[in-house]
Amino acid sequence: MKKVLHIRRQKAGSNDAYWEDFIYEYKEADTVATALMTLPVVWEHSCLQKRCGACAVVINGIPRLACDTRLSSLKGQRVVIEPLRKFPVVEDLLVDRSSMMDKLREMELWLNDDAVPDGEKMAFEASKCLQCGLCLEVCPNFYVGGKFGGMAAMAPTARLLNKAPEDQQPELSKIYDQNIYEGCAKSLACRNICPAQIDIENLLVKSAAASIWKIFRKKRKI
Amino acid sequence: MTNNTRISVNVIGAGLAGLSAAKELAERGVYVRLFSVQASERAQSNLAEGGINACLDVMGENDTWIEHYEDTMKGGCYLADPDMVKNLTENAPEVVMEMDRLGVPFHRADGHIIQRNFGGQKKKRTTYAMSSTGKVLVVALIDAVRKYEHSGYVKRYPHHRFEKIIIKNSECVGVQIYDIYTHTRSVFEGPVIIACGGFNGMFPGLTTGTTANTGLAAAELFSQGIEFANLEFIQYHPTTTEITGKRLLISEAARGEGGRLFYIRADGSYCYFMEDKYGERGNLMPRDVISREMAMLGHQVYLNLMELTEDTWTNKLSDLRDEIMHYMSIDPKIQPVPVSPGIHYFMGGIKVDIGHHTNLTGLYAAGECACAYHGANRLGGNSLLGAIYGGQTAARSILADMADSLKNDYALSDGDITDYKYMSDADKKISSVIEHELANGLGIIRNGKSLQRAIDNINNSINNYIQSLDIAGEQQLSDELINRYRFAIAMLTSALERRESRGAHTREDYPDTLEEYRRTSVIKWSGKMFIQE
Ligand SMILES: Cc1cc2nc3c(=O)[nH]c(=O)nc-3n(C[C@H](O)[C@H](O)[C@H](O)COP(=O)(O)OP(=O)(O)OC[C@H]3O[C@@H](n4cnc5c(N)ncnc54)[C@H](O)[C@@H]3O)c2cc1C
Ligand code: SF4
Ligand code: FES
Numbered sequence: 171m172k173k174v175l176h177i178r179r180q181k182a183g184s185n186d187a188y189w190e191d192f193i194y195e196y197k198e199a200d201t202v203a204t205a206l207m208t209l210p211v212v213w214e215h216s217c218l219q220k221r222c223g224a225c226a227v228v229i230n231g232i233p234r235l236a237c238d239t240r241l242s243s244l245k246g247q248r249v250v251i252e253p254l255r256k257f258p259v260v261e262d263l264l265v266d267r268s269s270m271m272d273k274l275r276e277m278e279l280w281l282n283d284d285a286v287p288d289g290e291k292m293a294f295e296a297s298k299c300l301q302c303g304l305c306l307e308v309c310p311n312f313y314v315g316g317k318f319g320g321m322a323a324m325a326p327t328a329r330l331l332n333k334a335p336e337d338q339q340p341e342l343s344k345i346y347d348q349n350i351y352e353g354c355a356k357s358l359a360c361r362n363i364c365p366a367q368i369d370i371e372n373l374l375v376k377s378a379a380a381s382i383w384k385i386f387r388k389k390r391k392i
Numbered sequence: 393m394t395n396n397t398r399i400s401v402n403v404i405g406a407g408l409a410g411l412s413a414a415k416e417l418a419e420r421g422v423y424v425r426l427f428s429v430q431a432s433e434r435a436q437s438n439l440a441e442g443g444i445n446a447c448l449d450v451m452g453e454n455d456t457w458i459e460h461y462e463d464t465m466k467g468g469c470y471l472a473d474p475d476m477v478k479n480l481t482e483n484a485p486e487v488v489m490e491m492d493r494l495g496v497p498f499h500r501a502d503g504h505i506i507q508r509n510f511g512g513q514k515k516k517r518t519t520y521a522m523s524s525t526g527k528v529l530v531v532a533l534i535d536a537v538r539k540y541e542h543s544g545y546v547k548r549y550p551h552h553r554f555e556k557i558i559i560k561n562s563e564c565v566g567v568q569i570y571d572i573y574t575h576t577r578s579v580f581e582g583p584v585i586i587a588c589g590g591f592n593g594m595f596p597g598l599t600t601g602t603t604a605n606t607g608l609a610a611a612e613l614f615s616q617g618i619e620f621a622n623l624e625f626i627q628y629h630p631t632t633t634e635i636t637g638k639r640l641l642i643s644e645a646a647r648g649e650g651g652r653l654f655y656i657r658a659d660g661s662y663c664y665f666m667e668d669k670y671g672e673r674g675n676l677m678p679r680d681v682i683s684r685e686m687a688m689l690g691h692q693v694y695l696n697l698m699e700l701t702e703d704t705w706t707n708k709l710s711d712l713r714d715e716i717m718h719y720m721s722i723d724p725k726i727q728p729v730p731v732s733p734g735i736h737y738f739m740g741g742i743k744v745d746i747g748h749h750t751n752l753t754g755l756y757a758a759g760e761c762a763c764a765y766h767g768a769n770r771l772g773g774n775s776l777l778g779a780i781y782g783g784q785t786a787a788r789s790i791l792a793d794m795a796d797s798l799k800n801d802y803a804l805s806d807g808d809i810t811d812y813k814y815m816s817d818a819d820k821k822i823s824s825v826i827e828h829e830l831a832n833g834l835g836i837i838r839n840g841k842s843l844q845r846a847i848d849n850i851n852n853s854i855n856n857y858i859q860s861l862d863i864a865g866e867q868q869l870s871d872e873l874i875n876r877y878r879f880a881i882a883m884l885t886s887a888l889e890r891r892e893s894r895g896a897h898t899r900e901d902y903p904d905t906l907e908e909y910r911r912t913s914v915i916k917w918s919g920k921m922f923i924q925e
Contacts, residue, residue, distance in 0.1 A: 260573045285495030287500070294497040294524075297531045300433065
């Protein structure tokens with residue numbers, strides 16, 4: 171069985187992209203990552219088991235993880251592989267996603283004090299985020315440098331909202347509102363794209379409620 | 393060039409060991425540069441599944457850290473330094489509680505942390521979050537370090553590869569770094585902590601870990617004269633399976649929660665060989681024991697997870713089930729899972745003392761790249777612990793040494809940058825011969841002849857290659873190939889010289905464990921291979 175991999179390439183330091191075809195003889199279990207491993211193409215990989223988010227690319231127009239995409243599942247003989255479009259290309263399929271880290275730093279996302287011993291379920295769900303950027307790729311409202319951080323920023327915020335001590339809640343809620351809630355038009359384009367299968371809708375609802383709930387609970391205790 | 397008005401510590405590797413060292417240093421007001429080939433989010437630490445050990449004594453079993461110490465020493469066949477293991481196990485509860493305070497969503501019931509069984513341990517002391525413990529730990533530490541990034545104490549340098557350390561007057565005074573994005577080199581002064589993870593790249597496709605841990609940093613350090621220890625001890629995890637490009641781990645947690653190993657007899661009945669031989673806890677024997685049994689069995693082994701409860705699947709292992717279904721097209725709830733041993737962990741590595749100092753002043757090592765706590769065989773759940781605790785310990789040693797032995801008065805400049813040649817396509821072919829021989833020589837069961845053969849074959853192919861290139865000698869080859877060559881020979885020589893069987897090192901020709909070999913094997917390159925006792 172053969173596939174023609176039609177790959178968008180770009181030399182380091184150049185702005186000119188070009189296309190190159192590679193013929194790849196594949197086995198049933200081979201993924202796009204398996205094929206890329208054999209080619210002289212620059213791309214990012216690490217875990218090869220959809221646990222690290224490194225290998226995010228666009229395959230036949232859909233943003234996906236290369237190690238999570240079986241060649242046999244793709245229709246037709248031609249497979250078009252491109253780098254993510256919302257981030258600057260470094261070389262071939264390698265993009266610079268450091269703006270995602272910058273955003274989290276800008277949002278000042280960390281715990282000021284010891285975590286509370288509850289909220290594990292949602293914090294676990296939020297911790298699953300691979301920072302792969304696939305959600306940002308499909309989001310109609312996200313652009314690099316904008317105020318809206320997208321789902322990739324929502325997940326880390328949600329973790330903190332669920333684990334932060336009560337006196338940090340108002341501040342985190344504000345961060346959440348300004349960087350996530352207000353920018354999200356609920357198109358939920360990201361819902362089915364997330365390779366970590368984060369329950370995005372639930373996380374959104376629960377995160378918005380988390381701070382209010384905790385403050386409410388505190389009052390009730392008093 | 394950097395100025396020397398304030399010292400920054402250079403941490404190489406941003407997995408758990410690197411992150412924990414960075415946090416520890418920044419908390420105490422020391423500036424840190426955190427270099428890694430990829431961002432922390434991609435590090436192997438994220439793959440860790442089953443859990444992290446500490447005696448929290450929350451399961452009503454009267455657990456004590458002394459028992460954690462004893463299990464670790466016994467699991468490692470009494471090869472690890474007892475004082476180091478004492479420090480690790482006594483401080484383990486504080487490490488885990490610190491992670492808890494950072495908001496790691498450990499599994500809880502009624503608000504209390506729950507611990508699970510893990511191999512080689514008599515009591516339940518493995519703290520976990522489903523089968524994604526490494527991921528949740530990394531996320532929490534990234535958040536904690538972000539605070540110091542914001543205040544300027546930590547600067548993350550993802551996409552930066554370590555090339556070499558800079559040595560002046562017998563002190564490590566800085567590092568040479570290659571920016572993968574811009575293809576440029578720079579030098580950075582200050583002491584160095586190496587936290588570059590295991591040496592997966594020496595065994596491509598055969599390990600459960602990441603492709604990013606190439607072993608390149610370790611191999612270069614070896615060539616630069618850094619002492620390595622116990623390189624012969626490589627852990628084969630009994631329950632892995634081949635997927636394309638790597639081995640997929642089926643976490644030990646699956647057996648901790650009741651999974652059973654068996655093979656199918658000729659008459660179709662199941663033989664639970666580990667239980668038959670070792671009794672009730674047979675499935676949770678240390679990994680070296682199970683892998684050896686499997687290697688000698690000659691049957692396809694399966695993992696029976698079909699008896700696990702609904703609650704276990706839902707609340708403790710749901711992500712593991714998803715993974716098995718996704719990559720193996722098997723539903724472990726209703727079908728047995730075929731498994732075989734795969735390379736999972738490197739017990740050996742850079743030789744460090746109790747404070748994680750190497751043999752070179754100014755150079756420290758922590759995490760999987762360092763030979764510290766695990767002796768001849770690592771217990772599951774001890775490596776996440778060792779990585780976090782090791783990072784902290786190295787950081788504390790630097791703090792002490794800064795006031796004392798470290799000079800750090802060297803201002804490095806671009807003039808200190810030297811060339812580092814990567815492998816050509818022709819070099820890569822020779823490298824794959826090396827990798828092939830290494831895998832052959834360092835299987836689960838070894839013998840002197842096959843180890844010697846692997847060494848000879850590697851030497852021959854390098855020599856033939858040099859002749860075919862018609863160049864003067866070894867020095868003309870790429871640095872990367874020379875380093876990989878020397879490091880491979882170092883691993884094989886360490887295995888050849890240990891004429892006994894112990895833990896993960898099984899010698900057909902020397903099946904007994906010998907008291908005279910209860911010592912660390914130290915190997916060093918100084919113009920020639922050098923093995924010392
Ligand atoms: C599938 C799997 C499951 C596991 N499960 C468990 C478990 O349940 N419990 C447990 O205790 N242990 C487990 N382990 C082992 C454990 O995860 C690792 O030993 C541990 O996380 C190592 O941490 P580290 O910080 O030393 O290295 P890593 O997390 O591997 O980080 C290494 C860092 O070094 C960087 N690096 C590598 N080379 C270079 C270079 N040349 N230049 C610059 N940077 C470089 C990488 O980018 C990375 O940032 C598991 C391992 C695997 C593979
Ligand atoms: S939310 Fe999902 S898609 Fe977005 S970065 Fe995280 S893992 Fe990737
Ligand atoms: S390589 Fe890690 S997600 Fe694909």
